[in-house]
Amino acid sequence: MKKYLFVLSLLALTFATCDVFAQKTTDYQAIADSLYDSKDYRKALENYTRAINMKPKSKQKFVALLDKKAQAENDLKLYAEAIKDETAAILADPNFGDAYWNRAIAYGSTGEYQKAIADYNKAVPFNAGNNENLSTLYDNIALNERKIKQYKQAIEHGTKAISLNSQNGDAYWNRAAAHGQNGDYQQAVDDYTTAMYFNQEDPKELSNLYQFRGRNKRNLKQYKDAINDYNTSVKLNPDNGDAYWDRGLVYQRNGDYLLSANDFTKAMEFYQEDKQNLAILYDNRAGDEIALRLPEKAIADITRAISLDPERGHLYWSRANFYTQNGECKQAIADYTKTIDYYKDDNKAQAILHYDIATNLYILKDDPKVIDECAKAISLDPNFGESYFLRGKVYLKRLVNKDLAMKDFNRAIALDTTKASVGYIFSQFYTGHQELAMELLQQQVLQTPNPDDVLTHYYNIACMFSIMNKPDEANIYLKKAIDSGYSKKFAANDEDFDNIRKTPDYLATMADTK
DSSP states (O other), rough: OOHHHHHHHHHHHHHHHHHHHHHHHHHHHHHHHHHTTTOOEEEHHHHHHHOOOOOOOHHHHHHHHHHHHHHHHTTTTTTHHHHHHHHHHHHTTTTTTHHHHHOOOOOHTTTTTHHHHHHHHHGGGTTTHHHHHHHHHHHHHHHHHHHOOHHHHHHHHHHHHHHHTTTTTHHHHHHHHHHTTTOOOHHHHHHHHHHHTTTOOOOHHHHHHEEEHHHHHHTTOOOHHHHHHHHHHHHOTTTTTHHHHHHHHHHTTOOOHHHHHHHHHHHHHHGGGOHHHHHHHHHHHHHHHHHTTHHHHHHHHHHHHHHHHOOOHHHHHHHHHHHHTOOOOHHHHHHHHHHHGTTTTHHHHHHHHHHHHHHHHTTTOOOHHHHHHHHHHHHHHOOOHHHHHHHHHHHHHHHHOOOHHHHHHHHHHHHHHHHOHHHHHHHHTTTTTTHHHHHHHHHHHHOOHHHHHHHHHHHHHHHHHHHHHOOHHHHHHHHHHHHTTOHHHHHTHHHHHGGGGGGGHHHHHHHOOO
């Protein structure tokens, strides 16, 4: 009898212990849910973990706890842990739809976009009949498709999200981005405009929307409208550094270089801890300074950019171009040579760089090296006509080999189907078609809306008149070019002007040249 009572006592204790465990699991979950609702995700995670460690016997409860734990991990950016927990939940119950959704969030956050798309698609059947959830799922699918540049699919899924819930403001925003990335700029503008309706109470989000809409208007070359959008963007959020940057780019395209430089300077305030973007901003501002005829400032800005991001190869190329325009040939050659290291897998880029080196060597009258650099450029890109032209010019003017010169000039002519390059036009000139060459240059002046390009055309016309020994005409166009900002240093070293060096007009135009 005593033995029997003892067994009953053990059973009673066992049941009581189970009840205590069950109570603790429930308590931990309740505490965790409350903490999660108050956005204390760290402590919520601790309590979900405790609840799971109680080993609830109900599979449904166990899976639900794993899912809740994963949600907290996603909020804490512990994505690997979230993926692990949701995978365990799916293994325990493949029909638990929320696990696919939350695992998709984690996959997307770690850059595993294809896996995220697959999981979102798996979550779709579990949300049949719930249009709001389905709309969000399709929008999330679209977002991940954008990441892998599947823009058309993203647009299709964004459209589906909107058809399921026309009040899903995020879907308009995401579809707008997909349209923009797909080159559908007007559709992007329309979707950003609709998205604004759903973000009226959030100035920062509204600022971003105006900024993004401005980018697409810029791509449509609607520069004034784009600037208006950027103005609204910075008014809504004066700390939106990207908006100043974007507005600076529009001003630059519109030829408003001072306003552009001011915006790049303002944008720099927001990127002091971001060396790579700060370097790009200095590069952008240097472009304005060159356009404003401030070569020393431009070179200083590019040098600063290089110090911030020394592995960005095109910065050396930009500085080399500035040195060339400023008549500093040796420094230009050093930078072009440095740039070649960054374009080892791009033969066309290397060909241009060797040609650029040859151009400066020509100014320095190092003819053997000019021939060598042109030959390198031609071997890298046999269809790059400018290299043939420059080599032909050396053969004609300095090495006195007319046959080789004519061969190179004719090759330059044959390669340029646009009939617009300097090499093509001057090759026509040197092969005896002077009237055609001059006509082409004068047409370029009339057809070029960009004043920066026009001054280059004036300079080339001046060169041609000088070679033709027409000093009056040559000096008129040289003065036009110099007055518009063309570098005196470059002109002073250009042998094309040897015929007019001693004329009073030339001396007056080139006064104070250092």
